[in-house]
Amino acid sequence: MFGLFKKKTEKEQLEAQYAKLLKEAHSLSTVDRKQSDQKTWEADQVLKQIEALPQS
Known part of the structure; x- marks a missing residue:
């Protein structure tokens, strides 16, 4: 309960962003290869x- 208001560390935020970008790249890989490559590069x-x- 007390962890409810705990802020994420910078590393946790970046890891979440990395996972999101890889998921987007995977879903785009069947539709638009160029956009998928862009998302992979961003990741x-x-x-x-x-x-x-x-x-740490």
Whole structure:
């Protein structure tokens, strides 16, 4: 109950964004390959940001 108002860390936010982008890329892969590639590239950029974060 007390974790209800806990804010997500920057790493958790980036991981959620990464997962969302990969899911979008997968769904677009059957419809529009160019947009799917764009989403995959965006997800890769987010992954690089996650890796650049200091380890805790």
